[in-house]
Amino acid sequence: MKTKKPFFSAKNLTVAPYTVWMTLFVLIPIGLVVYFAFTDSTGSFTLENLTYIKKYAGTFWLSVELAFVSTVLCLLLAYPMAYIISKMPANKQGSVILLVMLPMWMNFLIRTYAWMTILENNGIINRFIGMLADLIHVEFNGFEMINTNGAIVLGMVYNYLPYMILPIYTVLTKIDNSLIEAARDLGSDSVQIFGRIVFPLSIPGVISGITMVFVPAVSTFIISYLLGGGKTYLIGNVIENYFLGSSGAINYNVGAALSLLLMVMIVVSMGIMNHFDKDSEASGGGIIV
Amino acid sequence: MENNVLIDLKNICVSFGDDQILKSINLYIRDGEFLTLLGPSGCGKTTTLRVIAGFQSPDTGDVVFEGKxxxxxxxxKRQVNTIFQRYALFPxxxxxxxxxxGLRIKKEKENVIAERVTEMLSLVNLKGFERRAVSSLSGGQQQRVAIARALAVRPKVLLLDEPLGALDLKLRKDMQVELKKIQQSLGITFIYVTHDQEEALSMSDxxxxxxxxxxQQIGSPTDIYNEPKNAFxxxxxxxxxxxxxVMLKDCVVEFSGHRFECLDKGFAENEDVDVVVRPEDVDxxxxxxxxxxxxxxSVTFKGVHYEIIVDIGGFKWMIQTTDKQDVGDKIGxxxxxxxxxxxxxxxxxxxYGDFSSFSEEFDELSQPDLVAEDSEDEN
Incomplete structure (x- = not known):
């Protein structure tokens, strides 16, 4: 026997704000993206927009490549750092983590502009080296740093590094010290403890770190725009151009189709990655797709 | 038991900041014995264990193992293994x-490992659990895995840090018997930490x-119970x-306004002393x-006996008797x-030893608390 629940029950009322929020800012936008992706300018159904992927395959691939390199670099930098922080005395950990997060309190754009002034042909680094070169009377024409793929990767690593450090640090601090003592007790030296206990138990943090760096890196357009100087065109820039470019270039339908494909690609790759993390679900920390 | 000392602690002192945790501990442990470190929370028993295991280095003093x-x-690199309070199984x-x-760390061959693991699983009655995830096991089963894991590497000494603290009473009694059996069948030394005096009395050598x-005192369970050294x-x-x-002379003591014959000697004449009488020894x-x-x-029924509190000249005695008394009765x-x-x-x-503030509730409140023990000993 079922009784009809009243519409204004306490449960419904408490859930309502989230339902409204999710509908307005997640479901409807995604619905719009899907709608535009499968329609033409007159509003009738078409699959033609999706064929633009062929045109931009190279750009897609470059975006994935740069995002992948940045993610790997972030991981290589962040893991040792997170490990060292997690081994510090408890009262110091807080302030070091604060330092890690401090740059995030500044506007993302301003930080990226700052890198421009550092890397420019007339920037701080080149001028400094030029001064040194003058002292020893060597000719120096400046390194070309800005407007290279290297500069874009640097910008990504710099901006997204905290997102790699924090989840790994959190997982590492959650590892029960008695597990490490138990491993030592059973004859493991420090290297074996790391390889057999600490690293396997920190994988959920690594996975969420990778997710949090790779996803924004693969879809960025600001970093490539500012540090790539328009020379390097990433998929994010392509999509941006379809929405905000010069009036002749604007085409919401193609832009939506490319966004949809990017989204699908990200969801699929995250799904594959979480698959590796299946065993350690219990320890938490991973992002579930 | 032969007199072969396996572990010798000499003048061990440990401090954390201003807190002196161990104050010159001297203790030797014979090969093959079941030794229990017993005491309330924060008494230093877990720290002593950690000094032996090598997790805590003493400020002063020597830890000697087989003469070295x-x-x-x-x-x-020590030939001792530990059972941790919360098992510390690898999740x-x-x-x-x-x-x-432990065997893989020692680079044993896989067939040797398989054999040893099977042997250990049957020792702890967990045959058929090989492929189970540790998180799917009950507390008692996890405890057994922890024991099997520590014993698999054939240590000379097994250190047990309140291993039964998290188990319920029934399981605890069973595991006590089982641990004692395992210790006897393997003939290795067990050093056991507990705050539970019953556990200590029933298991230890x-x-x-x-x-x-x-x-405060080192001795066999009967010595400790019958001849306690001090009021604590x-x-x-x-x-x-x-x-x-007051010890009037050898074998004569006066307390509560009466002269008693006793068996103790070697005190000075008229020396002030503490007199201990166990509740079950009073008729x-x-x-x-x-x-x-x-x-x-006050009268409390305890099943086997009645526990009665008797006021004798203002001092409250606890007496355990099988004859029912009523509150207000005058008894001898x-x-x-x-x-x-x-x-x-x-x-x-x-x-200690005055029951004037005694009540059941109070007794329970003053039980050493496991949680408090954790935070104090692991600092």
Whole structure:
């Protein structure tokens, strides 16, 4: 026997704000993206927009490549750092983590502009080296740093590094010290403890770190725009151009189709990655797709 | 048991900041014995264990193992293994891989490992659990895996840090028997830490009673129970009535206004002493036949016996008797000479052994608390 629940029950009322929020800012936008992706300018159904992927395959691939390199670099930098922080005395950990997060309190754009002034042909680094070169009377024409793929990767690593450090640090601090003592007790030296206990138990943090760096890196357009100087065109820039470019270039339908494909690609790759993390679900920390 | 000393602790001192946790511990442990470190929270028993395991280095003093000083030998090279309070099983490994962990570190061949793991699983009655995830096991089963994992590497000494603390009473009693059996069948040394005096009495060959970072008494369970050295030990091990007395001469002691014959000697004439009488050693008799007379102030039925509190001249005694008494009854008490135990005065005199503030609830509140133990000992 079922009784009809009243519409204004306490449960419904408490859930309502989230339902409204999710509908307005997640479901409807995604619905719009899907709608535009499968329609033409007159509003009738078409699959033609999706064929633009062929045109931009190279750009897609470059975006994935740069995002992948940045993610790997972030991981290589962040893991040792997170490990060292997690081994510090408890009262110091807080302030070091604060330092890690401090740059995030500044506007993302301003930080990226700052890198421009550092890397420019007339920037701080080149001028400094030029001064040194003058002292020893060597000719120096400046390194070309800005407007290279290297500069874009640097910008990504710099901006997204905290997102790699924090989840790994959190997982590492959650590892029960008695597990490490138990491993030592059973004859493991420090290297074996790391390889057999600490690293396997920190994988959920690594996975969420990778997710949090790779996803924004693969879809960025600001970093490539500012540090790539328009020379390097990433998929994010392509999509941006379809929405905000010069009036002749604007085409919401193609832009939506490319966004949809990017989204699908990200969801699929995250799904594959979480698959590796299946065993350690219990320890938490991973992002579930 | 032959007199072969395996571990010798000499003048071990440990401090954390201003807190002196261990104050000059001297203790030797014989090969093959079941030794228990017993004491309340924060007494230093877990720290002592960690010094032996190599997780805590002493500020001063020597740890000697088989005649060699091992202060500088790191934990992973010591021939001792530990059962941790909360088992510390590796959550990403299954039962088999947990038990095989130490053997793989030693680079044993896989067929040797398989054989040893099977042997260990049957030792702890967990055959068929090889592929189970440790998180799917009950507390008791996890405990057994922890034991199997530690014993798989064939240590000379097994250190057990309150291993049964998290189990319920019934399971605890079963595991006590099982642990003792395992210890006897393997013939290796067990060093066992607990705050549970019953556990200590029923399992140990030797009990070391600790308080405040100092060893109060070392002895067999019967010695500790029958001949406690001071008021702390008498009170911590079982229930005790502890009253002030004066040793008039050898074998004669006066307390509560009466002269008693006893068996203790070697005190100075008229020396002030603490007198211990166990509640079960007092006989209830008619008032005219009693050595002491008192009024019953509380009666509790305990199943096997009644626990009654008797007011004798303002001092409350606890007496366990099988005869029912009523509150307000006047009764006489009779104490045999061998039921009286005399102790020298100590810093603990007067702190214990009076039941005037006694109530069931109070008793439970003052039970050593496991959680508190954790935070104090692991700093």
């Amino acid at each position: 000083r091992i202060n500088d030998v790191p934990a992973h 990403h490994l299954n039962v088999y891989d947990n038990i095989a962990f 030797t009990i070391v009673v600790m308080d405040n970072g100092v060893i 030990v008498a009170d911590f091990i079982g229930e005790s009535n502890i009253v002030d007395g 209830v008799v008619a008032t005219d036949k009693g050595m002491l007379k008192g009024i019953v102030t 008490l009779f104490i045999e000479p061998d039921a009286i135990h005399i102790m020298k005065k100590s810093e603990y005199s007067g702190k």
